[in-house]
Amino acid sequence: MEPTHLPATNFQDLAWAILLLPLVSALAITLGLRRNRELTTTLSLSAVGIGFGLSVWLFFLYGVSGERLAATPLSWMSVGSLSAHLGLTVDPLSTLMLMVVTGVSFLVHVYSTGYMEDDPEYPRYFASLGFFTFSMLGIVLSDNFVQTFIFWELVGVSSYLLVGFWYEKPAAADAAKKAFLTNRIGDFGFLLGILIVWAATGTVSFDAMAAKLKAEPGILGAAASLAGVLIFLGAVGKSAQLPLHVWLPDAMEGPTPVSALIHAATMVAAGVYMLCRVYFLLDLPAAWPAALSFLGSISALDVIAWTGALTSLVAGVIAIQQDDIKRILAYSTLSQLGYMVMAVGCGGPDAAMFHLTTHACFKALLFLGAGAVIYACHHEQNIWKMGGLAKRMPVTFWTFLLATAALCGLPVLSSGFYSKDAIFAAALASNRPVLFGIGVLVVGLTTLYMSRLVIIAFLGESRSEAASHAADPGRNMTLPLLILAVPSVSLGWLPVGAYFKSAIFPGAVTHSAEGFSDVFFEPFNHSPLGAFLGFGLMAFGLSVAFATYWGAAMDPMPGHLPRLSRALRNRLYFDEIYAATLIPLHDAVAALADWVDRWIVQGLFVRGISGGMDLFGRALRLVQTGNLQTYAFLFVAGVALVVLLALK
Amino acid sequence: MIVGLHHYLVVSALLFSLGLFGVLARRNLLVIYMSLELMLNAANLALVAFSRYNANLKGQVMVFFIITVAAAEVAVGLALIVALYRRRGTAHVEDLNSLRL
Numbered sequence: 001m002e003p004t005h006l007p008a009t010n011f012q013d014l015a016w017a018i019l020l021l022p023l024v025s026a027l028a029i030t031l032g033l034r035r036n037r038e039l040t041t042t043l044s045l046s047a048v049g050i051g052f053g054l055s056v057w058l059f060f061l062y063g064v065s066g067e068r069l070a071a072t073p074l075s076w077m078s079v080g081s082l083s084a085h086l087g088l089t090v091d092p093l094s095t096l097m098l099m100v101v102t103g104v105s106f107l108v109h110v111y112s113t114g115y116m117e118d119d120p121e122y123p124r125y126f127a128s129l130g131f132f133t134f135s136m137l138g139i140v141l142s143d144n145f146v147q148t149f150i151f152w153e154l155v156g157v158s159s160y161l162l163v164g165f166w167y168e169k170p171a172a173a174d175a176a177k178k179a180f181l182t183n184r185i186g187d188f189g190f191l192l193g194i195l196i197v198w199a200a201t202g203t204v205s206f207d208a209m210a211a212k213l214k215a216e217p218g219i220l221g222a223a224a225s226l227a228g229v230l231i232f233l234g235a236v237g238k239s240a241q242l243p244l245h246v247w248l249p250d251a252m253e254g255p256t257p258v259s260a261l262i263h264a265a266t267m268v269a270a271g272v273y274m275l276c277r278v279y280f281l282l283d284l285p286a287a288w289p290a291a292l293s294f295l296g297s298i299s300a301l302d303v304i305a306w307t308g309a310l311t312s313l314v315a316g317v318i319a320i321q322q323d324d325i326k327r328i329l330a331y332s333t334l335s336q337l338g339y340m341v342m343a344v345g346c347g348g349p350d351a352a353m354f355h356l357t358t359h360a361c362f363k364a365l366l367f368l369g370a371g372a373v374i375y376a377c378h379h380e381q382n383i384w385k386m387g388g389l390a391k392r393m394p395v396t397f398w399t400f401l402l403a404t405a406a407l408c409g410l411p412v413l414s415s416g417f418y419s420k421d422a423i424f425a426a427a428l429a430s431n432r433p434v435l436f437g438i439g440v441l442v443v444g445l446t447t448l449y450m451s452r453l454v455i456i457a458f459l460g461e462s463r464s465e466a467a468s469h470a471a472d473p474g475r476n477m478t479l480p481l482l483i484l485a486v487p488s489v490s491l492g493w494l495p496v497g498a499y500f501k502s503a504i505f506p507g508a509v510t511h512s513a514e515g516f517s518d519v520f521f522e523p524f525n526h527s528p529l530g531a532f533l534g535f536g537l538m539a540f541g542l543s544v545a546f547a548t549y550w551g552a553a554m555d556p557m558p559g560h561l562p563r564l565s566r567a568l569r570n571r572l573y574f575d576e577i578y579a580a581t582l583i584p585l586h587d588a589v590a591a592l593a594d595w596v597d598r599w600i601v602q603g604l605f606v607r608g609i610s611g612g613m614d615l616f617g618r619a620l621r622l623v624q625t626g627n628l629q630t631y632a633f634l635f636v637a638g639v640a641l642v643v644l645l646a647l648k
Numbered sequence: 649m650i651v652g653l654h655h656y657l658v659v660s661a662l663l664f665s666l667g668l669f670g671v672l673a674r675r676n677l678l679v680i681y682m683s684l685e686l687m688l689n690a691a692n693l694a695l696v697a698f699s700r701y702n703a704n705l706k707g708q709v710m711v712f713f714i715i716t717v718a719a720a721e722v723a724v725g726l727a728l729i730v731a732l733y734r735r736r737g738t739a740h741v742e743d744l745n746s747l748r749l
Contacts, residue, residue: 626745633672 011062012071015088018054018098019137021047022105026130029123037122041113044126048109048133052102055095063095066502070143070207081202089143089206092503093353096496097140097273100357104265104364105133107480111368112257114477115375125165125255132158136266140273145194145204148274152190152234155270156183159262163254172253179247186237186244193230196223197281210280217284224287228300231278232307239271239337242311246574248334252326256371259326264333264367265360272340272356275304276349279504283347305345305430309438312338314572316445320452321557321568324381325370328453332407333363335442339423342435348426350500355419358491362406362416365484369400372477373457376470383453384554386470388462393472397458399481404454406488408447408538411531412520418492421523424530436530443534447541455549463553493519656697663690677729677739681722688718 025047029040062069073087109129116125135158138151157180164176198204200220201212212219220227235241240248248268252259262268275282286299315334322328336359343352374381376393390397406414409421420443427436462468472478523531548556558565567573623634663686670683692711699707733739 626747628741628744629672636668636672 011069011090014054014058015071015090018051021051022130022133026127029127040123040126044130045109048106052106055098055102059095059099062090063092066092084146086147087143088141094140100360101136101266104360108257108261111477111480114474115257115371128161139270143206155267159267162258163251165255175250175253179251182244182247183237186233189230190234193227196227222287222289224284225300228282229303232304235271235275239268240334241307241341245334249327249330252330260364260367264363268337269356272352275344276353279349301345305342305435308338308341308345309435312442313438316442318568318571319449321565325383326381329366343423343426346426346430349504351422351426353500354422354497358415358419361484362403362488365403365488368481369396372396372473375473377466380466383457385464386457386467387460389470390458392470395472395478399485402485403488404450408450409443409534411535415488415491421531422497425527440533444537444541447538448545451542451545452549653701660690660694675740
């Protein structure tokens with residue numbers, strides 16, 4: 001089909017429909033259909049399902065052809081030189097991301113009909129899920145910073161609703177609050193970054209900003225790197241990078257399908273997606289304001305790359321000693337997000353998006369598989385109380401195994417192999433051998449903790465009553481697993497990396513694979529060092545895991561390395577350090593603000609003004625004596641005064 | 649001694665001041681009322697004097713109006729004072745302060 005033959009409004013209608021369908025379903029469920037489970041299911045499934053269909057259509061109509069289109073924006077407000085609007089951008093980057101978001105969201109919806117079947121709040125769950133999908137699509141389609149920021153916050157709100165879905169559990173309520181507040185810290189920096197960029201360029205639209213930056217590369221002046229780092233701070237919050245990563249493991253208190261959707265495939269990917277969208281702002285030579293000039297030649301990309309690499313390493317190490325199946329996956333998500341952020345920092349946003357896409361598939365699959373296990377074991381999440389599930393839950397086991405292979409980067413037979421290799425290639429190409437080393441090392445860690453999880457939970461003998469009676473869940477839960485397994489294995493064989501390269505760097509020379517060996521063994525030809533080292537470390541991690549955990553009744557690590565193990569089990573004391581330093585500091589600032597508000601603002605200004613008026617009124621009342629002659633005297637005195645003034 | 653305009657005006661001013669003093673200093677409503685009349689007549693005297701010395705009858709016309717209005721006002725005012733006295737049993741201004749807050 002030729003796009004030019006279609007009516008001009010076609011892509012607009014498609015994009016608007018994709019964006020608004022989940023919102024319509026969420027609103028309808030909230031306002032009227034809360035009592036009706038069947039209607040709720042039909043409505044929310046069809047809204048996201050149609051959205052997915054339309055996204056695929058949009059992708060093949062416009063995304064593949066590499067066109068950049070923008071829907072006629074709806075003007076929202078215009079203040080001075082700032083004009084904020086609601087616009088939709090349809091380009092290769094957003095159309096593929098649309099498919100990922102609506103696709104994973106649809107499968108999670110289907111899966112949830114099984115997983116949440118017995119929940120009394122079933123309709124509220126689907127309404128929140130629809131609202132979340134809407135918010136996420138808003139970020140994907142946004143064509144300006146203001147809209148991105150608004151939907152960014154909406155994603156935060158809907159994630160709060162979903163993580164705290166079982167709000168009667170104190171842990172879930174606390175986790176939701178923690179996720180929201182931690183994100184707010186990052187968002188504060190994000191907002192400052194947006195303001196700096198807007199002040200320098202006078203526009204918030206991505207396209208206009210890119211055009212201005214192209215015409216005048218030094219337009220951001222000395223604030224270039226600061227703006228980049230501040231904008232990155234938004235991604236640090238949303239994508240849970242190192243100092244602000246603490247919310248993600250706690251957010252596992254939410255329902256497991258929610259973790260699959262928002263903590264694997266979409267919300268946490270929003271940060272990386274935003275970085276790729278504004279990559280032109282980050283890829284600027286280092287320039288710091290005078291107060292920060294000691295940072296010298298460290299560019300925004302350096303900060304991003306190192307943050308990502310450290311997150312990836314720290315999270316990978318912590319994951320080795322976690323016992324909760326969802327927390328292991330949460331730390332592995334942190335680690336993989338660190339990869340993506342590192343790839344952006346190494347000048348490879350295309351590699352980051354590639355890994356984001358493959359990771360969305362296999363990590364959603366892992367979470368859904370973990371959900372099936374938890375469901376089968378009657379809400380048991382400790383892997384040491386599982387065991388032997390491979391025989392009893394074959395579908396879950398094999399799909400989980402395929403996703404694990406993809407996460408570890410098993411050569412050829414997994415999508416993760418190709419996308420990870422693209423990241424290693426980007427690290428090498430940007431001449432950062434240390435980061436390359438960290439990246440490859442994390443492959444070994446990933447294989448170690450994932451093999452540990454699989455060996456303990458799925459192989460060996462059952463360790464509990466619940467695990468020995470486990471069985472595969474119903475078809476509406478296994479079907480999403482089987483569907484997600486397909487892209488988890490095969491996505492790497494498609495030229496997704498090249499697609500993103502031409503999407504982000506229009507006109508770039510892309511390597512197009514020809515022939516069998518070039519398609520399947522491309523990483524070994526393209527960047528052999530990363531591929532071979534990764535494979536070696538993977539084999540090493542696997543053998544360590546088998547040597548340590550095969551047939552083990554309990555974790556031997558606390559016995560051999562007690563201090564390290566304790567540190568890892570306490571998540572390297574990040575929460576404790578924050579509780580000892582930042583939270584008292586915050587409380588002190590809050591107490592000061594409270595004092596100023598109570599005594600200065602409320603006391604001095606508000607009460608002072610009203611009290612002064614009251615006093616004045618009381619004094620004036622003394623004049624009214626009720627005595628006729630006093631009035632007469634004042635009257636005469638007044639006349640005398642007027643006459644005196646008139647004569648003067 | 650030739651009586652001139654300023655003599656009349658001085659007498660008028662004295663009458664006015666006496667009236668004013670009465671209004672401000674006396675406590676009995678009837679006396680205050682009489683003092684008020686004194687002030688009105690001081691004004692009348694001044695008007696007549698100006699009218700006579702400026703050979704302009706407009707001032708005298710005005711005085712007739714004032715006398716007429718004052719007569720009506722006396723009738724109403726005295727009636728009010730009598731009614732007040734019957735109701736409150738007093739005609740002293742200190743006792744009539746019930747309109748204050």
